[in-house]
Amino acid sequence: MRVPLHLAALTLLAAIPTSAPTQETPTEKTAAADVIRRINELERSLALPQLVARLTGARDAHRDAVVARAKELMDKELLAMADDITRHPETGWKEERSVKILTDYLTAHGFDVEPGVAGLKTAFVARYRRGAPGPNLGVIVEYDALRGTSRDFHGDQHSAQGPVGLAAAVAVAEFLTSSKTPGTVTVSGTPAEELASPAAKTVMYNAGVFKGADVLIRSHSSTATQVPGPGFGSCCMNINVIHYTFSGAPAHQLQAWDGRDALMGVIELFNHIDGLRKTLRPEAKVQGIITEGGKAPNVVPDRAVAEFWIRYPDPVYLAQVTERVNDAARGAGLATGTKVRIDVD
Known part of the structure; x- marks a missing residue:
């Protein structure tokens, strides 16, 4: 029974x-x-x-x-x-x-x-x-x-x-x-x-x-009845949650050359990641938002923060993707004259 x-x-x-x-x-x-x-x-x-x-x-x-x-x-x-x-x-x-x-x-x-x-x-x-x-x-x-x-x-x-x-x-x-x-x-x-x-x-x-x-x-609802594609870990994702904090120097926007724009560092990070996507395996997901972007439009932001969720079924390749995104953040800092701190949740 x-x-x-x-x-x-x-x-x-x-x-x-x-x-x-x-x-x-x-x-x-x-x-x-x-x-x-x-x-x-x-x-x-x-x-x-x-x-x-x-x-x-x-x-x-x-x-x-x-x-x-x-x-x-x-x-x-x-x-x-x-x-x-x-x-x-x-x-x-x-x-x-x-x-x-x-x-x-x-x-x-x-x-x-x-x-x-x-x-x-x-x-x-x-x-x-x-x-x-x-x-x-x-x-x-x-x-x-x-x-x-x-x-x-x-x-x-x-x-x-x-x-x-x-x-x-x-x-x-x-x-x-x-x-x-x-x-x-x-x-x-x-x-x-x-x-x-x-x-x-x-x-x-x-x-x-x-x-x-x-x-x-x-149970998990979907719009279709289907079986996950074959492959170890094909149904589930490991995930790294990372915060990128860019630090620059404030200045009035009419004299922006006197500052270092932390928000531009975040924007360049997003641009670098967009360039990376076509070189990553299709199962990899890199998703991010800007959680801080400055205090006022007429002030060069001296602090900006982005949060990214990086996912992949295999923890080994996930670590490789994560390091490439970290390198993109470091590159964005170099390109904009800002500093970046990387914190993993």
């Missing part, structure tokens, strides 16, 4: 193509070797293709009932919850209303909720236990909104991710009770996914929040 608990998660795992390493240099291959080895060992131990073929090739009334119940919960209750969270966006570390909505629903369906796990105010864990120890299905949910210049908004489907996760968790929990199957469903609420530091999931992982889960699954 334990098989249905794993079914949804195993089906999702089996849909991902076999890893084909994207590493190209010997250094990259060496750096990734241990991770790839563990992924391959896990895949072999689970025998996923054979297991999924067996499970999905046969009729399973229990499985179909769980899926139907999850859909019913979405249609009758949780789509409205998703709309509600969408209309009330809350950015990272401020998601108190969203967390209350999600945890109140879980409490109403028999889950024991532990708020503020890992010392994070808007993180939570909710558990539903049935009978003797059995398999533990972990469901991760996110709920923070994006930061906008005029208003915050949900543009990355986090408002729906929680309700979808709750539909699956509650449907499986109800199955455990009705079928008298021993097991646990654990919902982990992970805040501030759209913020860089501190990384909530890393903090929660280091605190042992995810220990005990046999499988961890997460």
Whole structure:
């Protein structure tokens, strides 16, 4: 009777193509070797293709009932919850209303909720236990909104991710009770996914929040149904968050030659990065904004700051891209007669 608990998660795992390493240099291959080895060992131990073929090739009334119940919960209750969270966006570390909505629903369906796990105010864990120890299905949910210049908004489907996760968790929990199957469903609420530091999931992982889960699954909406392209790390990005602070000398803009324009240093950094893009692998992402650009139009800015997020699946190549962006910042400083300080979050 334990098989249905794993079914949804195993089906999702089996849909991902076999890893084909994207590493190209010997250094990259060496750096990734241990991770790839563990992924391959896990895949072999689970025998996923054979297991999924067996499970999905046969009729399973229990499985179909769980899926139907999850859909019913979405249609009758949780789509409205998703709309509600969408209309009330809350950015990272401020998601108190969203967390209350999600945890109140879980409490109403028999889950024991532990708020503020890992010392994070808007993180939570909710558990539903049935009978003797059995398999533990972990469901991760996110709920923070994006930061906008005029208003915050949900543009990355986090408002729906929680309700979808709750539909699956509650449907499986109800199955455990009705079928008298021993097991646990654990919902982990992970805040501030759209913020860089501190990384909530890393903090929660280091605190042992995810220990005990046999499988961890997460929903993320999209405009299309698709399988990620093959390749180690193709679905996920490592990220470096870097602040570039340029320092110059102030002067009146009518005598700008007496100053050193820190804002021009930032602008040249952006120009240098645009020139770099065509030399980077297509998976690399370099995204930045100007967070400080001066105090008044008639004064040469003596301080300007840019924040960049640099992403790549492989930490080895990520370090190479990061150093090239750092060199671009140093070059921008030389070109404009300014100094640049580089701080990594």
